[in-house]
Amino acid sequence: MSSADQPSASTPSRTIKIFDTTLRDGEQSPGASMNLAEKLEVAHALVDLGVDIIEAGFPIASPGDFESVREIANSVRGATVCGLARCNDGDIERAWEALKGAPSPRIHVFLATSSIHRQFKLKMTTDEIVQRAVAGVRKASSLCDDVEFSPEDAARTEHDFLCRVVEAAIDAGATTINIPDTVGYATPQEMYERIQLLLNRVPNIDKAIISAHCHDDLGLAVANSLAAVQGGAGQVECTINGIGERAGNCSLEEIVMALKTREDYYRCTTRINTQRLVPTSRLVSKVTSLEVQRNKAIVGRNAFAHESGIHQDGMLKERSTYEIMRPEDVGLTKTDLVLGKHSGRAALSDRARALGYQLTGEQLQTVFEKFKILADKKKEVYDGDIVALIQEQISGQVQQAWALVSFDVVAGSGKQPSVRLTLKHGEKEYTEEATQGDGPIDAAFWAVEKITGYKVLCKDFRVRSATLGRDALGEVTVEIEYNGIAHRGVGLSTDTVEATILAMLNAINRIASMPETTGVRLKPQ
Ligand code: KIV
């Protein structure tokens, strides 16, 4: 890349097609397989997100893959549905069988072209590769107007041979030429040059869109895809949360937000509704059970969390000091100023105000000193902890509004779980039974909500062993949200259900002791 190639501010933006392969390459992540209902849910979420093409699977791979591609093709509207096939009639016919119900189907055929794959995997000569690629593309084009061809391991394929195969594939009817960096070996400069090579050397290249498909083995998938776009690619292949074979694929949310945030530089846009990025990421994480790392760009829990005092102070004065994207643009409601040991007085005072407390200078000083001691002990200080500190300062102790008297649990194989719970509020006792929920813990949540009247959202639930041995004490930590404010509660018991009830009550008592200004009220019945 040279600066001479850089588009100027007056260059009109190009629209880059987003080809999502979460359901095909993403599903190849070890442990990420999804069932049919989950794949359909993801496919519909991808349409809402605004992707242009959904690669729904590899129909020949298994009857389950075939069925899910067919179901997605028959039910999804608003995006092209694509199925993968090797360059042979059986694969291509099976792919077409699955795809033919889609209003906009695409067959994606691939064949390895690098010398290492030709020699060791396929044991084919260059002429044989060209013939096989042409036959595959012809067959696919005889069934479907929209055909993508991928020379697998293109990033390690000799330049002349790559140009030869690509030209032959376009002549045979390919409308998209995808350039995979199958093993994540390329550098951004190489990827850029490879796309430029095709644009400059393949005579019929104007008849196809060039695409990039980059793997993340060296952590360069997004950078390489961006370089391909700079080189002239009109489509990028990516996955939600960057899941995929080995280290994964180019992450959809990262490339989309890079193009959007730096449109001034790349002069490119996409059709993605970026506010759907976080919800889609959470859905894919849920159905694949692949957790998103906390510091993952765009969709990680810490992506918009500022802890350092200097950063928080800057953010409170002017958010652009430390934020290059607005959290609401990716589907988060607000920036999270996580209070921790690096936070300063300004952030604490601001949070106290948001929680409904107007502290005098003296009160703030005392609360701040206690906050620093607490923050030294714990990684994150939650709103509920701050409320507790302020309450302690203003009126002595956090009011223990609700206390556990007793509980009974019914649970077991084939049984509907239920919890009968008695709580005390002041001198009065209240008993309720909850028979809903997925298990005894869930039933305990329902029972506490029923008695206290606080309908809360459980944002986090963690159990850890606080001591050693079979009779270990279990520590349950819950993070619940009420009126948009997160409160933490901790409960300790050798019985996990009891520890859960105690943790819930701990959090609810914090809510109950908040001032009226937040709209939260104590609810004795
Ligand atoms: O990584 C790769 O080469 C692929 C092809 C099938 C496009 O996933």
Ligand code: ZN
């Ligand atoms: Zn791949």
